[in-house]
Amino acid sequence: MDKIIECVPNFSEGRNPEKIENIVSAFRAQENVKLLDYSNDKDHNRMVVTAVGTPEAIKKAVIRSVGLAIQEIDLTKHRGQHPRIGAVDVIPFIPIKGITLSEANEIATEVGKQLAETYNLPVYLYEQSASASHRQNLASIRKGEFEGLIEKMKLPDWKPDFGPSDRHSSAGAVAVGARMPLIAFNVNLNTSNVEIADKIARKVRHIGGGLRYCKAMGVDLKEQNVVQVSMNLTDYTQTAVYQAVEMIRFEAKRYGVTIAGCELIGLIPLQAIVDTTAYYLGIENFSSKQILETHLWE
Amino acid sequence: MDKIIECVPNFSEGRNPEKIENIVSAFRAQENVKLLDYSNDKDHNRMVVTAVGTPEAIKKAVIRSVGLAIQEIDLTKHRGQHPRIGAVDVIPFIPIKGITLSEANEIATEVGKQLAETYNLPVYLYEQSASASHRQNLASIRKGEFEGLIEKMKLPDWKPDFGPSDRHSSAGAVAVGARMPLIAFNVNLNTSNVEIADKIARKVRHIGGGLRYCKAMGVDLKEQNVVQVSMNLTDYTQTAVYQAVEMIRFEAKRYGVTIAGCELIGLIPLQAIVDTTAYYLGIENFSSKQILETHLWE
Numbered sequence: 001m002d003k004i005i006e007c008v009p010n011f012s013e014g015r016n017p018e019k020i021e022n023i024v025s026a027f028r029a030q031e032n033v034k035l036l037d038y039s040n041d042k043d044h045n046r047m048v049v050t051a052v053g054t055p056e057a058i059k060k061a062v063i064r065s066v067g068l069a070i071q072e073i074d075l076t077k078h079r080g081q082h083p084r085i086g087a088v089d090v091i092p093f094i095p096i097k098g099i100t101l102s103e104a105n106e107i108a109t110e111v112g113k114q115l116a117e118t119y120n121l122p123v124y125l126y127e128q129s130a131s132a133s134h135r136q137n138l139a140s141i142r143k144g145e146f147e148g149l150i151e152k153m154k155l156p157d158w159k160p161d162f163g164p165s166d167r168h169s170s171a172g173a174v175a176v177g178a179r180m181p182l183i184a185f186n187v188n189l190n191t192s193n194v195e196i197a198d199k200i201a202r203k204v205r206h207i208g209g210g211l212r213y214c215k216a217m218g219v220d221l222k223e224q225n226v227v228q229v230s231m232n233l234t235d236y237t238q239t240a241v242y243q244a245v246e247m248i249r250f251e252a253k254r255y256g257v258t259i260a261g262c263e264l265i266g267l268i269p270l271q272a273i274v275d276t277t278a279y280y281l282g283i284e285n286f287s288s289k290q291i292l293e294t295h296l297w298e
Numbered sequence: 299m300d301k302i303i304e305c306v307p308n309f310s311e312g313r314n315p316e317k318i319e320n321i322v323s324a325f326r327a328q329e330n331v332k333l334l335d336y337s338n339d340k341d342h343n344r345m346v347v348t349a350v351g352t353p354e355a356i357k358k359a360v361i362r363s364v365g366l367a368i369q370e371i372d373l374t375k376h377r378g379q380h381p382r383i384g385a386v387d388v389i390p391f392i393p394i395k396g397i398t399l400s401e402a403n404e405i406a407t408e409v410g411k412q413l414a415e416t417y418n419l420p421v422y423l424y425e426q427s428a429s430a431s432h433r434q435n436l437a438s439i440r441k442g443e444f445e446g447l448i449e450k451m452k453l454p455d456w457k458p459d460f461g462p463s464d465r466h467s468s469a470g471a472v473a474v475g476a477r478m479p480l481i482a483f484n485v486n487l488n489t490s491n492v493e494i495a496d497k498i499a500r501k502v503r504h505i506g507g508g509l510r511y512c513k514a515m516g517v518d519l520k521e522q523n524v525v526q527v528s529m530n531l532t533d534y535t536q537t538a539v540y541q542a543v544e545m546i547r548f549e550a551k552r553y554g555v556t557i558a559g560c561e562l563i564g565l566i567p568l569q570a571i572v573d574t575t576a577y578y579l580g581i582e583n584f585s586s587k588q589i590l591e592t593h594l595w596e
Contacts, residue, residue: 261580270591277571280578282559293568
């Protein structure tokens with residue numbers, strides 16, 4: 001498999017096991033797709049599927065899963081704590097291997113087009129695929145939710161990118177787009193003073209003048225008697241993990257504070273740990289092809 | 299594929315392309331085996347195959363390749379610069395994923411037994427699989443080569459582990475064993491004085507009182523005007539890459555020398571770069587399962 005893309009669609013069904021299994025079956029059944037995870041939440045009444053595979057196979061599985069979701073889910077009867085605009089709320093595509101963000105964007109755009117054609121579903125492109133800057137942020141697209149779509153879609157600013165300018169009577173609309181994999185990374189500090197974590201977070205993050213693809217905040221983990229700088233690195237190919245950690249280290253110095261340890265939440269792309277190893281060991285020309293195991297999936 | 303083992307057999311044929319292709323075909327043809335590389339050397343008159351796969355599939359391919367090599371190679375007519383004891387000189391098995399060294403050892407022992415039964419070939423177990431300490435070192439087994447085997451095999455110390463106590467008339471004998479993957483790693487120093495590299499190498503390596511699974515020597519790369527500490531790490535699960543590098547760093551300090559950069563030769567197991575990342579970033583409980591791509595081959 002030369003090219004691998006990840007897809008993490010969010011479906012507005014988190015309670016009925018039969019409906020959930022039916023939707024997930026689209027990913028299970030598809031050759032060259034690997035279903036990594038699916039988890040549903042009853043309060044949110046929502047399910048998140050995580051699947052990886054070749055672009056063509058992922059496209060087929062996603063399009064089929066949307067068809068099944070439209071059959072199974074009626075948004076006029078849907079209640080849950082999580083905001084949503086449709087039976088399928090959002091479909092993010094994430095480049096994993098041998099794929100650039102702009103290729104992932106092409107895939108997202110094609111899927112959006114086909115969803116509109118096949119199911120007469122209004123489609124908003126978001127994040128890297130957005131057709132205008134006010135549509136990049138998913139929260140802006142979701143504002144007003146399914147119930148507010150009828151009015152919102154009449155506004156020129158909110159005409160869908162594909163499909164009709166009326167919401168689908170039972171399935172609403174869907175947001176589709178490409179984004180980089182997120183790295184969720186926390187740095188624990190040897191202090192119980194959360195103000196210090198907060199001050200460091202502000203220096204390190206993009207909006208405070210820090211690293212371009214870094215979001216950060218100070219967090220007080222009172223139960224563990226620890227404070228931490230909690231980060232999301234939104235493009236590890238541009239802002240590396242070691243840059244964020246070393247920057248926190250030198251900012252912490254002015255308070256006489258040191259790093260106690262770090263914590264990786266969830267997954268990290270292989271290239272990010274290759275970059276980390278190459279930096280700290282000073283390895284020249286280190287490539288992920290030199291890792292024995294990478295040959296196993298090629 | 300839950301369990302992956304690597305096999306790197308060395309065949310005493312490095313000149314005749316048809317014979318080489320015929321031997322290699324055993325690996326190409328086998329399901330669940332991936333042929334990573336094969337390279338032949340005309341001066342050495344020798345070929346090294348690198349293949350990975352499931353234990354059962356690798357066993358089948360190796361046993362078949364030995365049969366083909368016995369058909370193709372006549373050691374009584376073999377000349378080459380590299381020492382060798384047989385048509386197939388040595389068959390190392392290396393645990394890659396989901397396999398312990400002792401499981402690799404079981405696989406090596408089974409293959410040895412079957413080679414003796416199938417082809418009436420004398421088999422010496424070596425390295426981790428050796429039946430006595432004087433047989434661990436491959437160089438000791440090879441001493442005297444094919445030509446010396448007739449006399450050597452009469453000695454009680456050199457009775458083969460499996461098969462007859464006479465050499466195979468055309469195919470000699472074979473050494474089979476399990477070993478850990480080697481990491482070949484060089485550290486370049488900011489000095490042109492090779493004595494310094496040599497002194498550091500002696501402190502870092504096992505025989506000098508240094509790290510248990512580290513072999514090291516000073517090397518003068520005159521053309522590049524660089525000296526380096528050139529290392530083989532023979533068990534990265536016990537002696538980590540970062541330990542060797544940090545030890546070189548603090549030994550170099552006494553000479554006022556710093557590390558200019560490092561160089562990884564060939565392949566490195568994924569777990570070794572996970573360990574490096576976990577050390578330098580201080581990540582608690584970092585697992586290779588958190589790397590996105592590892593899910594692709596499971």
